Amino acid sequence: xxxxxSICPGCSIGCGLYLLESEEGEGKRIKILHRKNSAxxxxxxxxxxxxxxxxxxxxxxxxxxxxxxxxxxxAIEEAxxxxxxxxxxxxxxxALPGTVTNxxxxxxxxxxxxxxxxxxxxxFERFFREIPEEASYIxxxxxxxSEVEKASRIILFFVDPFVHYPxxxxxxxxxxxxxxxxxxxxxxxxxxxIADETVLVEPTAVAGIKEKKEIFxxxxxxxxxxxxxxxxxxxxMMWLNASTASRLFLLKPFLNVTGAFxxxxxxxxxxxxxxxxxxxxxxxxxxxxxxxxxTDLAGAMLGGEEVTKTISKLDLLIEQNAxxxxxxxxxxxxxxxxxxxxxxxxxxxxxxxxxxxGGESEKGLQVMxxxxxxxxxxxxxxxxxxxxxxxxLNEFVIAIKREERSFDMAEPxxxxxxxxxxxxxxxxWYKTNxxxxxxxxxxxxxxxxxxxxxxxxxxxGDEVEIVQGERREKMGFKISELPPNLILAESKLSIKxxxxxxxxVEMRRADxxxxxxxxxx
Amino acid sequence: xxxxxxxxxxxERIRExxxxxxxxxxxxxxxxxxxxxxxxxxxxxxxxYEGIPVLTSNPEVVKECAGSLHGAPINLTKxxxxxxxxxxxxxxxxxxxxxxxxxxxxRRQVNLDNIVMIGLNCGGTLHPLRMREMAADFxxxxxxxxxxxxxxxxxxxxxSKEEGMGEKEKWVKIDALEQKGYGRRDACKSCVTxxxxxxxxxxxxxxxxxxxxxxxxVLTEKGEAILKNAIESGYVEIEEAPGxxxxxxxxxxxxxxxxxxxxxxxxxxxxxxxxxxxxxxxxDALKNCIxxxxxxxxxxxxxxxxxxKCLDMNDARDSYVVSMYNMLRIFHLMDSCIGCGxxxxxxxxxxxxxxxxxxxxERMQRHLGYTPGMDVKERPPLYxxxxxxxxxx
Numbered sequence: 001x002x003x004x005x006s007i008c009p010g011c012s013i014g015c016g017l018y019l020l021e022s023e024e025g026e027g028k029r030i031k032i033l034h035r036k037n038s039a040x041x042x043x044x045x046x047x048x049x050x051x052x053x054x055x056x057x058x059x060x061x062x063x064x065x066x067x068x069x070x071x072x073x074x075a076i077e078e079a080x081x082x083x084x085x086x087x088x089x090x091x092x093x094x095a096l097p098g099t100v101t102n103x104x105x106x107x108x109x110x111x112x113x114x115x116x117x118x119x120x121x122x123x124f125e126r127f128f129r130e131i132p133e134e135a136s137y138i139x140x141x142x143x144x145x146s147e148v149e150k151a152s153r154i155i156l157f158f159v160d161p162f163v164h165y166p167x168x169x170x171x172x173x174x175x176x177x178x179x180x181x182x183x184x185x186x187x188x189x190x191x192x193x194i195a196d197e198t199v200l201v202e203p204t205a206v207a208g209i210k211e212k213k214e215i216f217x218x219x220x221x222x223x224x225x226x227x228x229x230x231x232x233x234x235x236x237m238m239w240l241n242a243s244t245a246s247r248l249f250l251l252k253p254f255l256n257v258t259g260a261f262x263x264x265x266x267x268x269x270x271x272x273x274x275x276x277x278x279x280x281x282x283x284x285x286x287x288x289x290x291x292x293x294x295t296d297l298a299g300a301m302l303g304g305e306e307v308t309k310t311i312s313k314l315d316l317l318i319e320q321n322a323x324x325x326x327x328x329x330x331x332x333x334x335x336x337x338x339x340x341x342x343x344x345x346x347x348x349x350x351x352x353x354x355x356x357x358g359g360e361s362e363k364g365l366q367v368m369x370x371x372x373x374x375x376x377x378x379x380x381x382x383x384x385x386x387x388x389x390x391x392x393l394n395e396f397v398i399a400i401k402r403e404e405r406s407f408d409m410a411e412p413x414x415x416x417x418x419x420x421x422x423x424x425x426x427x428x429w430y431k432t433n434x435x436x437x438x439x440x441x442x443x444x445x446x447x448x449x450x451x452x453x454x455x456x457x458x459x460x461g462d463e464v465e466i467v468q469g470e471r472r473e474k475m476g477f478k479i480s481e482l483p484p485n486l487i488l489a490e491s492k493l494s495i496k497x498x499x500x501x502x503x504x505v506e507m508r509r510a511d512x513x514x515x516x517x518x519x520x521x
Numbered sequence: 522x523x524x525x526x527x528x529x530x531x532x533e534r535i536r537e538x539x540x541x542x543x544x545x546x547x548x549x550x551x552x553x554x555x556x557x558x559x560x561x562x563x564x565x566x567x568x569x570y571e572g573i574p575v576l577t578s579n580p581e582v583v584k585e586c587a588g589s590l591h592g593a594p595i596n597l598t599k600x601x602x603x604x605x606x607x608x609x610x611x612x613x614x615x616x617x618x619x620x621x622x623x624x625x626x627x628r629r630q631v632n633l634d635n636i637v638m639i640g641l642n643c644g645g646t647l648h649p650l651r652m653r654e655m656a657a658d659f660x661x662x663x664x665x666x667x668x669x670x671x672x673x674x675x676x677x678x679x680x681s682k683e684e685g686m687g688e689k690e691k692w693v694k695i696d697a698l699e700q701k702g703y704g705r706r707d708a709c710k711s712c713v714t715x716x717x718x719x720x721x722x723x724x725x726x727x728x729x730x731x732x733x734x735x736x737x738x739v740l741t742e743k744g745e746a747i748l749k750n751a752i753e754s755g756y757v758e759i760e761e762a763p764g765x766x767x768x769x770x771x772x773x774x775x776x777x778x779x780x781x782x783x784x785x786x787x788x789x790x791x792x793x794x795x796x797x798x799x800x801x802x803x804x805d806a807l808k809n810c811i812x813x814x815x816x817x818x819x820x821x822x823x824x825x826x827x828x829x830k831c832l833d834m835n836d837a838r839d840s841y842v843v844s845m846y847n848m849l850r851i852f853h854l855m856d857s858c859i860g861c862g863x864x865x866x867x868x869x870x871x872x873x874x875x876x877x878x879x880x881x882x883e884r885m886q887r888h889l890g891y892t893p894g895m896d897v898k899e900r901p902p903l904y905x906x907x908x909x910x911x912x913x914x
Binding site (some may be wrong): 005018019022032034035036037039041042043044045046047049050058080162166167169170173174184191192194216230310332396443444476477478479 | 538567568570571573574575577592593594603648649650653665702709808809811812813814815818819837838840866867869870871893
């Protein structure tokens with residue numbers, strides 16, 4: 001029985017926990033324990049964290065080259081040789097920073113530069129390109145949760161804390177107990193009634209919120225930034241922030257996203273292509289080689305099947321991961337790294353705490369260093385500490401602080417992003433959560449309005465079919481107090497939004513009769 | 522063999538490191554050394570705020586884990602269930618650990634023949650982060666510099682060791698701390714089981730005038746055997762407890778129980794409410810549940826697995842304001858909740874589960890004349906459990 005102090009990789013909050021690893025028969029058994037002394041979460045975990053053993057129980061990735069199992073060193077040599085065989089502009093490196101440490105980010109960035117590759121993405125580059133430089137701190141840095149608890153007025157900007165970031169919810173509830181007023185700006189009222197006031201927004205009239213600017217005055221605006229966030233939506237949040245005496249706190253889906261901003265920062269300004277542009281580049285066959293670090297690209301992205309199809313156009317796919325992904329069979333070379341809890345290293349959470357992982361393995365880092373500069377873990381770790389200006393690490397200290405700055409932001413133009421939802425159509429809104437980004441479906445239903453239930457003539461046990469062009473998906477449903485034409489989904493569907501996380505779809509009652517016959521047969 | 526003793530470790534190092542003469546540590550070490558047990562389940566101290574349960578067969582590890590750790594509220598029941606099936610285990614148990622283990626034994630999850638519970642009298646534990654705040658706000662210490670804590674005679678002591686400043690020790694009355702919202706966890710404040718009478722031994726400083734001697738009550742044959750083993754193998758020395766010590770211990774226990782009853786009243790936000798306000802209170806608290814299942818996971822009494830009714834009958838597609846999961850857990854625990862507060866500790870939305878469960882379970886347990894976790898022979902009164910027992914016999 002071995003107890004490892006670890007951090008949940010489910011989102012940017014970075015909840016502390018213990019993993020209890022024990023031998024059971026021929027295998028190992030993992031149990032999640034609550035670490036009550038964790039400065040971030042006081043031992044509390046959301047559904048994802050409580051069931052983290054399932055996430056860590058996935059099939060391990062082996063070292064392979066051209067589909068054959070090989071020794072890791074041979075796989076590394078092969079990867080290196082093939083990467084050198086490509087032109088720099090044909091290369092791309094992607095790491096969605098969910099399970100990568102600061103040390104690995106440094107090593108990954110340095111490896112990309114070793115091959116003179118500038119197409120390196122951590123998932124958020126395009127936002128930096130489009131916003132004023134003096135406002136970039138809002139993207140780069142979050143806020144300590146004590147600031148949430150201290151706030152007197154909180155605006156939840158299209159965020160349901162109970163779903164998107166459950167460990168944030170208790171901070172808001174604490175602020176409320178201290179007298180804070182909570183206002184939600186949303187497409188639908190929060191079912192748990194966390195807000196004192198709800199400002200409902202029509203999916204086709206998001207721009208209308210600009211007229212209600214005064215509600216944002218002297219507030220803490222809490223929003224979300226994901227690779228899918230519509231740029232105009234981000235600009236709207238920033239404009240509201242800039243034009244009112246408020247602060248904007250953007251939660252993000254990947255654990256070490258702050259670390260990626262800190263240690264991959266130089267690359268954001270230099271980079272040629274961002275995540276989506278890299279995928280477009282692969283589709284256009286301009287990019288021919290891709291190095292994926294700890295990233296289940298098809299699982300993390302909407303339209304995973306299309307991503308898989310695009311990726312198959314590559315001449316060289318190198319996948320470094322602890323676990324197999326949908327793309328593992330497509331990969332030219334696979335490099336096995338260790339599960340996140342076994343890693344040695346640090347991460348920076350959304351509050352700015354530098355947190356140390358309790359693992360002992362340097363395997364993932366050494367894979368990259370063996371291909372690149374050949375540094376030891378200690379050397380890379382020292383560089384991390386030096387860059388952070390931290391001789392020692394203490395989870396109880398907010399080491400990466402943010403200073404509020406004023407900046408000018410032009411009033412953004414908000415175009416309706418909804419296409420294909422005219423007339424009888426519905427709007428599908430993805431409520432993201434840790435399961436969503438980890439490619440795991442935790443809910444096999446969508447939420448629909450009572451009006452939709454009546455209109456479609458649904459009964460308990462029925463299913464709905466959500467249709468977008470050629471794509472269709474059958475799901476169970478839950479009745480929630482929603483506007484008549486809104487559908488909420490917490491799990492990823494095959495439906496891909498045009499921009500952002502909102503999209504126009506059709507919905508109908510699924511053909512249950514056929515289903516029953518199929519079952520019977 | 523008499524029932525009450527004063528006992529201490531013969532090994533000076535164990536006496537120094539352990540609390541009250543190191544009896545508990547010495548007993549576990551001797552049990553390991555002599556093969557009386559295969560492994561000890563102890564809590565390894567990371568700091569005064571943090572401890573990790575360790576299952577070990579190494580006596581040196583047990584020695585390292587000696588001493589009190591009030592800032593690491595861990596219930597060991599589920600560890601015993603998970604890792605104690607095939608081994609003979611000895612472990613120190615707070616009353617809530619012992620009660621949890623007894624309830625799991627009733628549910629056939631633990632074989633008590635393989636478990637030796639060295640009970641520890643318990644005035645309560647502190648949440649580590651509240652303890653840090655307390656160190657800073659009430660004691661004026663840098664929380665990271667606190668190296669030692671102790672609870673004695675209604676007072677809590679913190680020892681701070683800052684660089685270049687030497688050691689500073691400060692004692693504060695627990696009552697004074699708790700009046701200001703610091704101090705023990707709510708579940709501990711309201712707990713009336715202060716002496717773990719369902720364990721094999723009950724140990725502590727109540728009734729002992731000597732800081733180097735533990736007052737020990739022998740409660741079972743197993744308790745007697747492990748004590749004999751420790752004496753005969755030369756690890757422990759004993760003397761019969763004096764009558765006034767026994768009386769003093771009883772008085773302390775009664776005083777602590779009175780205080781707990783007081784706290785129950787003080788913390789009861791519900792009784793004074795009208796019927797509709799009570800309903801509002803429960804709905805307001807439980808509507809925030811995110812369905813993570815952590816409360817069930819850590820519950821020392823719950824033995825149901827994936828097919829549990831609270832999970833089976835709950836459908837996330839239902840639009841109930843209060844989920845069936847919560848309703849069923851309340852019903853299910855009415856006869857068996859031991860009030861340890863583990864569920865509340867891990868609840869991500871801070872639902873006051875200790876209070877809610879107590880509101881229902883105390884009344885029901887009084888009605889049934891049943892106190893869970895106290896006697897393994899006393900069967901849980903719920904019909905379904907009765908049915909399972911009957912079917913097996």
